[in-house]
Amino acid sequence: MKDIEMILASGARTASDRSASGLPSYLDPARLGPWDTYLEQVDRVTPYLGSLATWVETLKRPKRVLIVDVPIHMDNGRIAHFEGYRIQHNTSRGPGKGGVRFHQNVTLAEVMALAAWMSVKNAAINVPYGGAKGGVRVDPRLLSVGELERLTRRYTSEIGIIIGPSKDIPAPDVNTNDQIMAWMMDTYSMNTGEATTGVVTGKPVNLGGSLGRREATGRGVFTVAVEAASRIGLPIDGARVAVQGFGNVGGTTARLFADAGAKIVAVQDQTGAIERADGLDVRALLAHVAECGGVAGFPAARGFETDEFWAYPCDILVPAALEGQITVANANAIKARMIIEGANGPTTPAADDILGERGVLVVPDVIANAGGVTVSYFEWVQDFSSFFWSEAEINQRLVRIMTDAFAGIWSVAQEKKVSLRTAAFIVGCTRILEARAMRGLYP
Ligand code: NAD
Numbered sequence: 293m294k295d296i297e298m299i300l301a302s303g304a305r306t307a308s309d310r311s312a313s314g315l316p317s318y319l320d321p322a323r324l325g326p327w328d329t330y331l332e333q334v335d336r337v338t339p340y341l342g343s344l345a346t347w348v349e350t351l352k353r354p355k356r357v358l359i360v361d362v363p364i365h366m367d368n369g370r371i372a373h374f375e376g377y378r379i380q381h382n383t384s385r386g387p388g389k390g391g392v393r394f395h396q397n398v399t400l401a402e403v404m405a406l407a408a409w410m411s412v413k414n415a416a417i418n419v420p421y422g423g424a425k426g427g428v429r430v431d432p433r434l435l436s437v438g439e440l441e442r443l444t445r446r447y448t449s450e451i452g453i454i455i456g457p458s459k460d461i462p463a464p465d466v467n468t469n470d471q472i473m474a475w476m477m478d479t480y481s482m483n484t485g486e487a488t489t490g491v492v493t494g495k496p497v498n499l500g501g502s503l504g505r506r507e508a509t510g511r512g513v514f515t516v517a518v519e520a521a522s523r524i525g526l527p528i529d530g531a532r533v534a535v536q537g538f539g540n541v542g543g544t545t546a547r548l549f550a551d552a553g554a555k556i557v558a559v560q561d562q563t564g565a566i567e568r569a570d571g572l573d574v575r576a577l578l579a580h581v582a583e584c585g586g587v588a589g590f591p592a593a594r595g596f597e598t599d600e601f602w603a604y605p606c607d608i609l610v611p612a613a614l615e616g617q618i619t620v621a622n623a624n625a626i627k628a629r630m631i632i633e634g635a636n637g638p639t640t641p642a643a644d645d646i647l648g649e650r651g652v653l654v655v656p657d658v659i660a661n662a663g664g665v666t667v668s669y670f671e672w673v674q675d676f677s678s679f680f681w682s683e684a685e686i687n688q689r690l691v692r693i694m695t696d697a698f699a700g701i702w703s704v705a706q707e708k709k710v711s712l713r714t715a716a717f718i719v720g721c722t723r724i725l726e727a728r729a730m731r732g733l734y735p
Contacts (some may be wrong), residue, residue: 296604317596321530325640326405326615332641337717340708344725351411351721352405356380357423361448362428363385372441376424378451379461381407383735384727387458388424389414389665391494392472394443397614398427405615406465409636409658410665411417416720417662417697419669423530426451432467433585433673438687444472448479449584455480457675464494464540467613470506474499490675493668502671503663503683509634512663516696517549517608517632520655523702526607526629529553534606534628536560536588537613541634541661543578545610550574554608560601561613564588567604602626611638618643626652648711649696656713658720659694659701666693 300568334351362374377400380388390410393403403425411423416455417638428447434439454460473495480491488498494504504511521528527675531554535542538561545554555571566572572593588595602609602618603625612634616628618663625668630653632728633639637657639647667690674680705715 294322294501301566302352315330322725326637327387327401329616329637329640330405330408333713334420334721335502336641336714337721340714340718340723341721344722347725347728348721349723350382350415350728351385351408354379354381355383356454357400357404357455358451359400360443360447360451360716364439364446367438369437374430374447376401376426376428376447377461378454378462379407379424380454381423382411382426382724382728383422383460383730384724385415385422387422387456388460389419389421389427389463389668390423390428390620391463391664392428392431392447392468392476393465394428394432394467394472395614396429396431398646399427401614403427404677406636411724412717412720413658413662414665414720415723416658416701417666417693417717419665419668419720421461421665422724424690426462427465428506441475445479448476449483452480452483455491457672459490459492461672462492462665466539468499469540470494471520472494473501490672492672494559494664495671499566500671500675502667502674503681504577504685504686505667505671506540507544508667508686509541509661509664510548510689511619511690512666512694513541513545513610513612513632513660514548514552515663516655516660516698517545517610517630517693518552519698519702520630520632523606524568524629524653527626531608532557532606533608533610533632534558534560534601534604535610535612536617536638537611537635538577538581539612540608541664542612543581545632545634546574547578549608552607557606558596558601558604560598562708564599565594565596565598568588579711582722585706608632614638615642618647620646623647628652629657633660635716644711644713649670656710656711656716658716659698660711662697663690663694665688685731 340566358378360376361377362626414421465541473492476492481488495501497518533554535546558567566587602622609628609631615637618639620642623646632655700713
């Protein structure tokens, strides 16, 4: 417990402030980056919160942190232990809501930051949720399907004490999908003895999932990109777009851009980087990634050094992989006029400053990738009412919510002469802290 208190006591603000001696792997100080990024973002918004700033400390620590041991039988007869987390950052505006990530680099600090960004995002887009996030430190590519199912079910049982349809509702994130959500829903339902479809979102459509959920985050990214581009006079038709990450978010976003006449000129993922100045065939690339697990080796493209990706000539850059990708080391090399953050936390505050000075418009994660949680909200509402909407209805409502939210944040940015990130934080944090002030010290 002492180590957890150390991290929560957020007095030390940089990795170098913290001692590495004796800390367990999930408290590795070199991996505190995302949480430090989030704290810096809160500091930047605080002067704009007026009297609500009295409550700002509430944003600087998670409400509840659960660390679980996830032991499973491996196919070879061994027992392996994995570390899992579920963190509820804030529940002032409603139950916790946020995805579950399976990745070999998941840490407590990363999940804390991701949970906090969910609080801000859910408030900025105005869905009635607090913020939460979960993760397991595992490389799922190394597991068989049976091992993945056992891991998912055991993790769900362990976090079952704090999740529930009116408590905290997980969803897919990096390396998790509708099959994993089906296992989570089933495990929770079997443990509680009630079919509880509303305990997770992003489920398969015939198990209470929503039409349009799989593509919702990418559709939201594309929608705000169109809105932002129109405000800076950048036509989407013919625009050169570079995308990092070609999974659920990056792949869908790239397809929608290509369908609108943009050229996807460069893509980088965990397997490498590829480029084609005339534009990649996105549908063929999606098929290649589905078959081979990544973009490397795509025949109709040239492979290039991963490090050169950020300097690739383009008009629009979409980071859609992991946090902490755009830093002081590459922000000056970026050629794009506009960055649309599909990933959570891809840009460090110092890189934000450089990009701002260079006139690069950054549309922040808390608005740009909010399409996923918006349709998760629709899914949850449909599960409660057992009445399901058409895909056209869902997409129409999604686009309306994203467009309105972007317009609101754009006006705050213009009025207060701040970045879109600070504007989104002003809108989100104000809503959270108003709820907090009205409710009091609980929840
Ligand atoms: P995914 O698992 O479907 O895809 C992840 C992609 O990132 C893959 O292409 C993978 O190769 C790539 N990647 C992983 N590590 C990398 C590295 N070190 N360098 C370069 N590329 C790397 O995940 P996703 O659901 O598309 O999530 C991507 C991002 O979007 C994450 O930041 C996630 O939190 C965020 N996000 C996802 C959703 C959602 O609904 N899935 C919603 C909001 C935000």
